[in-house]
Amino acid sequence: MALNDKLRQLPSVSELLAQANGLVEAEGHARVVHALREVLDRARRAIHNGAPPPSRDELIATARALLQSLSLERLPTVVNATGVIIHTNLGRAPLSRSAQEAMMKVGRDYSPLEFDMTIGERGRRGEAVEQLLCQLTGAEAALVVNNCAAATVLMLATVAAGKGVVISRGQLVEIGGGFRIPEIMAQSGARLIEVGTTNRTRLSDYEQAIREAEGHAPGVGAILHVHSSNFLMIGFVEAAPIADLVRLGEQFSVPVLDDLGSGALVDTSQFGLRREPMPQDSLRAGVAMVTFSGDKLLGGPQAGIMLGQREWIERCRRHPLARAFRADKFTLAGLSATLLHYARGEAHREVPVIRMLAMSKADITRRATQMAAQIAGWLRENGLRAELVDGVSTVGGGALPGETLPTTLIALASNARSPGEILAALRARGVIARISNDRVMLDLRTVLDDDELARRLCST
Structure with missing residues (x-):
């Protein structure tokens, strides 16, 4: 059949609308028209590439699937079986049950977001969360904004x-x-002064830059220390310790700012990992302010957390950008619930990220053995073989690069299907895995509910 004849077989939008009454009632006329135009465009491109014309039922079914994928209220959840704990592409840190419930509660009803319940007058947004952060870290003051990039911009713009x-x-x-x-x-309006080299920067390099700027407007406003969260430099390297930078800053009355990126409130070395810098360390060293994320190693919702000396935090709070960057009620509710787990000493049990970091290989092996037995029927039906193999999990999310945790993987293979095809079949069931050594690997370290994984795989 000629190309033009194939294209003429495609129905018009009006013809499809007449057959899609139920879809129009559910989704609205304008949305359905937009979806039908999109699927018809896709069909034309496919026909140009040699595909046969789809039927009207197929076109409407594709439009329905497209509308569902574009509807935020139907945004599907997935099972993270990759072994990457803080998976940026999968939404980073999963929240504790308490954090989820807290966010749902403030969405269901009114909340005292900016109301002081004790005196019955207007209160400060985020005050309770900020007090909790100060209690946990020893900071003089705290400020929560909507993400760590915003915290860094606000910090630099203020100082x-x-x-x-x-x-x-x-x-x-x-x-x-x-x-x-x-x-x-x-973007913050500050001027970059680079010192040292890529691999070696000494304290004297900072001092020289400050001295050279003395007496010349506009001068030096701050020393900025940035943690290299997502890469490592090894070999012939040197960096000035944060405490030495603080002493240098005090000598010249220049505040030191520390951007940690992924800040941990617990010592990660207890999990057999390298020790991730903690905001408590920076505060003890005497920095003016330290910033870090709420949705990485902290294990809470997306947020930018600013801790430090009261004078500087209050200046940030009064800056015009603070309102543009402020956190909403959902963020503050979820962050408060997450921080309470730390305050109560239950983070290892209740915060999913910390629980995954602390999970033993023996526990994962036991679960993997049970899972392999639970999905044995699905494996046979799909011509798959499963084997338990040793492997590693990673932290992810720009934290602890190069560090791994020992795990037990369920390795899937088939004589009839490639690893890529198996991976695609898993994605169709909302299961995200990874390929290693030409086999698809399921890592239960990052699976929150084993029964849910089994249900997704075994459902017809």
């Missing part, structure tokens, strides 16, 4: 707008999604 900020060349990092320190600094 050093129009002035120079001294930073090591080895810390001019890009941390995914276009977050690049030089560009963030430019």
